[in-house]
Amino acid sequence: MAIDCIVQTMPMMPQSPTQETKEQEQSLVFDASVLRHQLHIPSQFIWPDEEKACLDEPELPVPFIDLGGFLSGDPVAAREASRLVGEACQKHGFFLVVNHGIDQQLICDAHLYMEHFFGLPLSQKQRAQRKPGEHCGYASSFTGRFSSKLPWKETLSFQYSAHKNSPTLVKDYLCNKLGKEFHQFGKVYQDYCEAMSNLSLGIMELLGMSLGVGRAYFKEFFEENSSIMRLNYYPPCQKPDLTLGTGPHCDPTSLTILHQDQVGGLQVCVDNKWHSIRPDFNAFVVNVGDTFMALSNGRYKSCLHRAVVNSQTTRKSLAFFLCPRSDKVVSPPCELVDNLSPRLYPDFTWPMLLEFTQKHYRADIKTLEAFANWLQRKK
Ligand SMILES: C=C1C[C@]23C[C@H]1CC[C@H]2[C@]1(C)CCC[C@@](C)(C(=O)O)[C@H]1[C@@H]3C(=O)O
């Protein structure tokens, strides 16, 4: 299947660029230290009017789900937390958790080390340069990857594995790419990912209870998860109403646990209206992704969201994307399939969907639908 004919919403970089696109590609570099002051925004960063964001959408009054009782083993608190989680996931697929048990110092360190990394000169960050078709590494916007609607951000992404055979994957990757002096940097994100993986398994218990498949079902499914950690760094932009930090999308992954700094910029779409999510350092933002939507046979919604930028302040967010081990088949449990709720999506494995988003289709609001059609055509 040729790439161009399935990409309806977003042109990827042409496969064999013309002279003109080659030149544009070479000249366009997202060097945040320069672009943050620039009044002229290169056209590749300007989003079409229908996708442009309003920077101060009304806030969504979302309940904070207290995990304290559940995590300390109180069955009544667990039932109440699972009821609230279930309600939110049926409605829009998005909720906030507090008393989550993650060490505040670890969260502070994860933000601090981000400042350190993204503050380095471009050439040093490029030691971990993300290669075409790969999802790990450093990307300054996606200048070599997409040809328009470029996001106003830099990212550093890496793989995490909860498998007992890979206890130092994150640390090793970061040290190998960036140098031995990044040992402590690697350790912070290794610990952070481990904490996120454990928290997500707890949330999987609540999701299993709320869907009536039992507390252990999804926890066991994700026990040896092979997940993705991404650091998002959004420099200021002098024309923030023309650009977007991260365009509107549903995460193709299973469950996202996001921590945003004090700046604000995350917006979620509920009932066709965009809302800002006020940052709270004590809370994690959790959202359902496409893979869990498929696993729940559409009972729980993958949440549409985006991130805006501003003209004054750099913004940081840390996203842990929970993903199943590569050989796990994403297929809903039999309790969630019957005559009234027939199968909505075909079986797939996470590496198939990941490849789709890295090589064929830029993740957006319709990724799961496009992926299901693509699988059907490939058969
Ligand atoms: C598997 C992934 C692809 C993206 C990173 C993770 C989960 C979310 C995806 C993404 C953030 C959705 C919006 C578009 C995207 C290109 C981005 O702006 O970063 C997506 C990521 C990606 O393909 O790199």
Ligand SMILES: O=C(O)CCC(=O)C(=O)O
């Ligand atoms: O930065 C944010 O608040 C959101 C980022 C996001 O949606 C993503 O990385 O998938």
Ligand SMILES: [Fe+2]
């Ligand atoms: Fe996202």
